[in-house]
Amino acid sequence: MEPGQAPDPAAAGGEGSGGHAPRVPAREVIRDRPAGNRVARIVVILAALAVVVVGAAGAFTATRQSVVHPAGVTADKLLKVQMESVQRQLSAQVPARSTIYFSKNNSSLWQQRIVEFATMDGIIVVLDPARAEFRLSLVKTTAAESAGGLRLVVQRNG
Amino acid sequence: MLALLAAVVMILAAGLPTGYVVLRDLRLALLVAPLITALSAAVSVMLMLIVGGRLLWWLGPLLLVQWAVAPVLLRRTAGAARPPHRSWADVLWLTVPLLPPFLLVIAPPVQWDANSIWFLHAAYFTHGAPLAREYLGLPSIDFSHPDYPPLASSTIGAVWGVLPGYKLYVAQIVSATLNFSAIAMLGYAVRVVTGRAPTMVSRLAAAGVALAAWGEAPFVVAGGLSDALWATAFVGAALLLLLRPDPLRRPVLALLLLGVAALTKNEGLIMAVALALIATVRLWRQLRRAAILWLPVAGGVVWSVLARHFGAKSDVTSDSNIGGLLRLDPTVYHKLRPTLTAIWTQVGPMVAVSVAVAVLGGIFLRRQRRAQGLGSDLWLWLVFLAYLFFLTLTYVTSTSNLAWYLGTSAFRVALPFALLAAASAVCWAAVAASGGRARGKRPLPPWSEPGPGATGEGPAGSSTPAAEAAGPDSGTDEWPGGRAEPGTRGVQEAVPGLR
Numbered sequence: 001m002e003p004g005q006a007p008d009p010a011a012a013g014g015e016g017s018g019g020h021a022p023r024v025p026a027r028e029v030i031r032d033r034p035a036g037n038r039v040a041r042i043v044v045i046l047a048a049l050a051v052v053v054v055g056a057a058g059a060f061t062a063t064r065q066s067v068v069h070p071a072g073v074t075a076d077k078l079l080k081v082q083m084e085s086v087q088r089q090l091s092a093q094v095p096a097r098s099t100i101y102f103s104k105n106n107s108s109l110w111q112q113r114i115v116e117f118a119t120m121d122g123i124i125v126v127l128d129p130a131r132a133e134f135r136l137s138l139v140k141t142t143a144a145e146s147a148g149g150l151r152l153v154v155q156r157n158g
Numbered sequence: 159m160l161a162l163l164a165a166v167v168m169i170l171a172a173g174l175p176t177g178y179v180v181l182r183d184l185r186l187a188l189l190v191a192p193l194i195t196a197l198s199a200a201v202s203v204m205l206m207l208i209v210g211g212r213l214l215w216w217l218g219p220l221l222l223v224q225w226a227v228a229p230v231l232l233r234r235t236a237g238a239a240r241p242p243h244r245s246w247a248d249v250l251w252l253t254v255p256l257l258p259p260f261l262l263v264i265a266p267p268v269q270w271d272a273n274s275i276w277f278l279h280a281a282y283f284t285h286g287a288p289l290a291r292e293y294l295g296l297p298s299i300d301f302s303h304p305d306y307p308p309l310a311s312s313t314i315g316a317v318w319g320v321l322p323g324y325k326l327y328v329a330q331i332v333s334a335t336l337n338f339s340a341i342a343m344l345g346y347a348v349r350v351v352t353g354r355a356p357t358m359v360s361r362l363a364a365a366g367v368a369l370a371a372w373g374e375a376p377f378v379v380a381g382g383l384s385d386a387l388w389a390t391a392f393v394g395a396a397l398l399l400l401l402r403p404d405p406l407r408r409p410v411l412a413l414l415l416l417g418v419a420a421l422t423k424n425e426g427l428i429m430a431v432a433l434a435l436i437a438t439v440r441l442w443r444q445l446r447r448a449a450i451l452w453l454p455v456a457g458g459v460v461w462s463v464l465a466r467h468f469g470a471k472s473d474v475t476s477d478s479n480i481g482g483l484l485r486l487d488p489t490v491y492h493k494l495r496p497t498l499t500a501i502w503t504q505v506g507p508m509v510a511v512s513v514a515v516a517v518l519g520g521i522f523l524r525r526q527r528r529a530q531g532l533g534s535d536l537w538l539w540l541v542f543l544a545y546l547f548f549l550t551l552t553y554v555t556s557t558s559n560l561a562w563y564l565g566t567s568a569f570r571v572a573l574p575f576a577l578l579a580a581a582s583a584v585c586w587a588a589v590a591a592s593g594g595r596a597r598g599k600r601p602l603p604p605w606s607e608p609g610p611g612a613t614g615e616g617p618a619g620s621s622t623p624a625a626e627a628a629g630p631d632s633g634t635d636e637w638p639g640g641r642a643e644p645g646t647r648g649v650q651e652a653v654p655g656l657r
Contacts, residue, residue: 040522041590047515048587052363054508055370055580062259062376072265080266083273083326108301112274115299119281120324122289125298 082148086110086138087117089152094134099124101132101157110138132157162331165317169195169335172221175228179235180410183244186346189252190411192313192339193391193418198224199312200421201457203283203290207464212286213312214319241408243349243360251361252345252368259372260338263380267330272382276311277329278302283315295469304470307461309421310336310384333387334380340390341371341379343415347394348581351401354530355588363584367393370580374504374569385570388426392419392433393577399437399451400537401585406447413454420458424472425548425571427458432544440537478555493554500564501549504572505579512579513539519586527589535582542578 071077094100100123102114114136115125126132134154141151173194177187180194202216209216267273279302282293294304313336314329321328345368352360371386372379379386398412399405405412420430434451441448466472482490516535519527527535549571556563 037522040518041593044515044518044523044590045587047511047518048583048590051508051511051515051580051583052366052370054511055576056366056372058372058374058376059256059259059369062262062372062379065376066259066261066264070261070264072268076266076268079268080326083268087324109270112270112278112301115302116273116278116281119278119293119299120284122285124292124296127298 078148082150083113083117085147086113086150086152087120089146090114090117090123090136091121093152093154094118094121094123094136096122097124098133099126099131100134100136101126101129103135103137106138114138129157161321161323161325161328164321165328165332166335168317168320169313169332173198176224179228179231180414181244182238182240185246185249186241186244189249189339189342189346190414192335193343193414194224195221195316196309196313196336197414197417197421199316200307200309200461202316203308203312204461204464206283206287207291207294207468210287212319213283213315217316239408241350241411242353243346248349248361251365252342252349255365255369256338256341256345259369259376260334260380262377263331263334265377265381267326267382269377269381269383272330272333273326275302275306276333276382276384277314277326279304279306279308279311280314280318280329281324283308283312284319291468294465300471303424303472305462305465305472306423307421307427307458309418310387330380330382333382333384337371337379337384337386337390340387340394340415340418341368343411344368344371344390344394344397344577347397347411347415348584351397351532352585352588354532355592359588359591363588367577367580367584370576371573373573373576375573378570378573383570384422385573388419388422389573389577391415391422392426392429393574393581395419395430396433396538396541396578397581399433400440400541401533403531403533405437406441406444406450409450413450416451417454417457420454421461425545425552427455427462428548429541429545429574430455430458432548433541436537436540436544440533478552479557480555483551483555490554493556493560494550496560496564497550497553500553500568501546501572501575504569505575508576509542509579512583515583515586519589523586523589526592527586530589530592532585532589535585538578538582542575545574545578 072080100114100118102111102125104111106114118125129135133156135157136155137153138150139153141149143149145151169192170188171191173191173196174187176194177189177191178184181187181190198220199213199217202213202220205216206213267277278299282290285293293299296304310333314332317328317332318324345364348367349360349364352363355363368390371390373386375383375385377383392415395412395415398415399409416430416433419426419433421427434455437451438445438448441451479487479490481487516539519535553560553563
């Protein structure tokens with residue numbers, strides 16, 4: 001039935017009404033169907049519960065991961081060691097407020113990490129190697145030589 | 159470990175007095191305090207860039223002023239109403255469910271975007287105005303979206319200013335604490351708007367929506383990213399502004415959350431504009447009072463102007479092919495399908511069930527919903543559509559490789575869809591679980607419990623007899639074409655036939 005449409009008097013009045021039941025607005029009919037309303041409520045609650053459970057899946061995953069790998073997965077732990085090592089090497093070898101150029105041969109991950117660590121020391125990263133005071137690149141080495149197996153090579157420009 | 163604890167204590171303590179002024183309860187004030195600290199830090203960064211100096215030179219006095227003014231404000235508003243749902247049980251329901259997934263904060267701080275965007279920005283904010291201005295326009299950091307608003311980074315930068323050494327773990331826990339605070343406030347917003355449902359249902363609803371903040375990207379909340387920060391703050395603001403009977407009666411928390419959204423990410427700013435617009439339309443009878451909704455937007459716009467002034471490039475505007483869209487370029491329109499497919503993959507089934515719930519609720523429970531003082535669900539879906547439009551437009555007009563762009567971001571930026579869908583569903587569930595009954599004889603607005611010695615509220619406060627008689631459906635709780643029925647009606651009268 002469309003909203004606002006007058007209901008069938010017989011349907012509204014039910015059996016035994018003799019067709020003399022008063023006409024009631026459609027909204028009242030909705031209200032007066034307790035069984036349908038109850039079913040609708042149950043369906044709404046169950047469906048909303050499903051939405052919440054699906055929505056919380058990420059929270060469950062995060063919980064599981066924090067329990068299974070409290071210190072992070074192996075790859076992340078290695079990356080953290082490498083990042084801390086590169087950060088230390090940069091601070092030790094390049095003076096604050098200088099300008100550097102970082103080799104494009106290194107991955108974009110390290111291009112961005114070098115910019116991040118340089119910014120911490122107030123070092124300016126330039127895209128034109130001719131404008132840089134220092135040229136930097138990362139090379140693989142042994143973990144014994146440098147934690148995480150990455151060594152920062154720093155060359156004074158010119 | 160000590161540094162991490164110190165960082166958390168700092169951002170809690172700094173915002174606590176103002177948090178107490180806003181929420182009049184120490185427990186709730188502790189939950190909202192990090193967001194107030196963050197807003198203060200964001201304002202300080204903007205002042206630093208405009209006037210000069212260093213971040214802490216601005217933030218320190220700003221916090222001192224807040225600490226000094228808080229007792230005065232508390233005295234002057236001593237009789238004002240206190241917010242509802244501030245019991246220990248409520249606060250525990252808002253926080254304890256969030257703790258297990260939050261433990262991921264101890265994972266290594268190596269998330270790509272956290273480092274490339276938020277920690278990097280924080281680093282240049284610590285160096286003072288001249289260097290920060292230079293970094294904003296530096297071509298070598300274009301990859302890091304230097305135009306992104308400063309809220310999260312400025313807070314990290316402020317803590318780094320006090321705890322030197324640029325420890326990434328410190329940055330991660332500061333970011334995660336902000337996220338935790340925003341998620342808890344989202345839960346609180348759900349608790350407020352469903353406050354007339356049975357207590358346990360309302361608390362479960364709050365916890366359920368809050369847990370959805372982890373979405374499809376479990377590492378986002380505690381990994382140093384800000385997607386959950388803006389999304390939860392935004393949806394919390396939307397709930398308070400669009401579902402409460404008179405959102406302008408106690409607007410501070412909603413404005414604060416809207417400000418957090420506008421000052422955290424570009425999409426947050428755009429959606430803050432959309433929400434302010436939608437809320438203004440909802441409150442069109444109180445246009446002058448509704449003007450305050452635009453204050454958080456103004457904060458975001460000031461940042462946007464500043465960032466561009468100092469040369470910060472935005473990928474959204476500089477890499478956008480709006481011209482192609484207007485020329486009906488097929489390469490633009492061919493991106494529509496993969497974009498919508500990617501969004502559907504993230505949240506489609508969840509949203510579909512929520513829509514079904516909303517339709518069922520709209521057919522069977524609409525009047526019960528009104529009787530509970532809950533605003534129309536359509537407002538939330540209008541916000542949903544606005545975000546869908548904006549997000550789709552961003553993807554289809556981007557000149558970046560679409561597969562890469564969607565693959566690296568869709569799972570994060572779809573979060574507001576999930577939160578809005580979950581919020582809509584739990585509100586209907588709260589109505590359904592109430593069986594049409596609201597606690598109390600008369601459906602008062604959820605934020606109108608008078609405190610001891612309450613003296614009443616402002617001009618539109620429902621503590622006036624007329625407004626109280628009109629109930630929560632009066633005036634503001636309308637949808638164009640579906641006006642709420644005026645007049646004095648208690649719940650039993652409004653929904654005859656229901657106990």
